[in-house]
Amino acid sequence: MLTLDLIFINFYCRWDVGFDLRNAPRHVLSVFRDQLHTLRPNEFIWQPFSDELLDMLPHYCTAGRDIWRSVTYLICWEIVECYLPHRVMRQFGLHQPIPDQRLMGNQAALHLTDRRGRANTDWELTHIQYIDIWAARTDTVEVGLTCIDTTHASGDYMQWY
Secondary structure (H helix, E strand, O other), X not given: OHHHHHHHHHHHHHHOOOOOHHHOOOOHHHXXXXXXXOOXXXXXXXXXXXXXXXXXXXXXXXXXXXXXXXXXXXXXXXXXXXXXXXXXXXXXXXXXXXXXXXXXXXXXXXXXXXXOOOOOOOXXXXXXXXXXXXXXXXXXXXXXOEOOOOOOOOHHHHHHO
């Protein structure tokens, strides 16, 4: 039991970082890209979800597995986010093509939406166009070619990146 306690303490300490908005990066994308660019090839190994890992997860984590690769919107009240699995196809063990810009045209406007001063807003009516896309999520599941070696991206993708 001591081992489990030490594992829990180690896990807790890794994630107990004292969230502070004053130190949060304002332009997150550029910060993440900068961090990713400094990684050496042996510091980041892209591995698809293994069957062994998926078998260990509780059912509620794998329910809906048939739509994991659906390019759609995720909606929660005023929040609408693009879900773009076609940008991480290697995570699913598939060849990574150069991603297109589907669903990206209105991201700035979506991120400006909040609930302040909108207590009586009917969010279902406000977001009906995104809800309709979500409702058709089984029609937008990405298919791809199985990738034998997911640790290396294709040459055309790396040139684009």
